[in-house]
Amino acid sequence: MDNRLGLLSSQMNFEADGLPVSHVNSTCSRVKDVVIHPAVMPNGRKTRLLKTLLSSACERDCFYCPFRAGRDFRRATFAPEEFARLFMQLHKADLADGLFISSALAGGGIRTQEKLLDTAEILRGKMGFRGYIHLKIMPGAEKGQVMRAMQLADRVSVNLEAPNKARLAKLAPRKVFWEELLQPLRWVDEIRREKAPQGAFKGKWASSTTQFVAGGAGESDLELLSTTSRGYKDLGLARTYFMAFNPVPDTPMENKSPTPALRELRLYQASFLLRDYGFDLEELPFASDENLPLPIDPKEAWAEIHLKHTPIEVNDATPRELLRVPGIGPKLAQKIIRARRVRQLRDLSQLKKLGIASKRAAPFILLDGKKAASQVRLF
């Protein structure tokens, strides 16, 4: 196996155009130094992804990025055809099912995007690859390129990196927040809403996501989640990713403190409340410094304030009300609704049988008019 692929796939724990995409850890396998990541697809199917760069040679110098121009480390570049050939070798040897591909910038966003598109075109057309492809949209890519990426890939993404223009200037002063990063995400949404997916792989447009470097620019959780909320509502994003900032040696931000992993977790929990649980941004339990409290799950913090003294009757609650209870997610709320059609729910053990973390839910619910919290000791 070409050792450039080993180099680039292991460097992917620092993904170009956003930091870091995934961590190489004990769940990853190495095939002749090429790192393969276990992953779960949006439909729940498990898969093995090759996450890699087409090139790690970058012309820009974003402050936080290990690939910034002038930083001394081993770089590598593939031509689209040779990369596609190598990937297909892995795929045919049953070592990788899908591909996540990004690139550092060389010759501008349009030219770099062209190379990523060429790679996907060769894989889908010439080599007949029908597996999963996640294709990065480069800063400054053109609308036609964005549309082609959406036809070829299952998912496309643009890393906003920071929640707004002022914060981005602290991370990557040569990137233009609106024109280079936000505009391609707007195009993705516009194309999906206005055009039939003609010529799109499997007859549907790619889904879209973004990623932030959490804590890199001194931004608050409120700023990150405000942009996240708009991304879900206005841009049709399938997901936002948060990667805790970690200083990289030999960059202008090498002496900045890393962001605690717990902050990353709280941001994910809050973003799921916005996306899947019907919460509005204004309902999230921000402290006076506009950050989420670290010691407590944001949904639990909300329930402590709003449900502790006015618990929800599980037998009458609407789906939206059930989703407010810690320990109850969208699937479990549906299970409760089906179960209570058959008989009244009177006991925490009935909830437990449905798969609900009944101890978490107990302080915030009533069962047939009685406080469930008093049953907890029975367990």
Ligand code: SF4
């Ligand atoms: S454009 Fe910036 S973030 Fe992207 S690879 Fe180059 S230096 Fe890193």
